[in-house]
Amino acid sequence: MTLPSDVQDRLTCVANLLARPGQLDGVRIRCGAELLLTAVERSVARACGAEDSDEPAQALLISLPSHVDADVAYDVSQLWHALSRAIRHHGYELTPTAAELAGWHADTADVCAVLQPPLTLSGTIDLPEGTGETAAVR
Structure with a gap:
């Protein structure tokens, strides 16, 4: 299953940052986390069917368990909070490390793959000639 291009582009960009760990400083790590x-x-917005809405991420995270498994929703929420803390850290806190960014990258790829909506078909399929029937797919 392929991820939507906007999600895949972000994952690829962070992978490119991780490919050059010597160049990763605090700012680049926080940009990757963002x-x-x-x-x-x-x-999350796609999984909740709210990709075109202005619904805040926190509200979507609250409603996520009604769209996916509760354990998946919990993991997504924990990852979202970890990333939020990483991009809004204070001067007295330690800067996130490249290893943490690599872990978040792997977790994000996993979570985004799990949150992909299943492929559903709808409409009518014409059966081969001679049967005289059509099948409805829902």
Whole structure:
């Protein structure tokens, strides 16, 4: 299953940052965390059917258990909070590390894949000639 391009682009960008760990400083790590956060938020919005709404991420996270498994919703919420803390850290806190960013990247890729809506078909399928019937797919 492929991820939507907006989510995949963010994951690819962070992977490119992680490919050069010597160049990762606190600012770049926080930028990577911000990219991962938006990927999670977009995946949550899609899973909740609210991708075109202005609903805040926190509200969507609250409603997420009604759309996916409760354990998945919990994992998504924990990841979202970790990324939120990483991008809004204070001067007296330690800067997130490249290893933490790599972990968040892997977790985000997993979460976004799980949150992909299942493929559903709807409409009518014409059966081969000679049967005289059509099948409705729901």
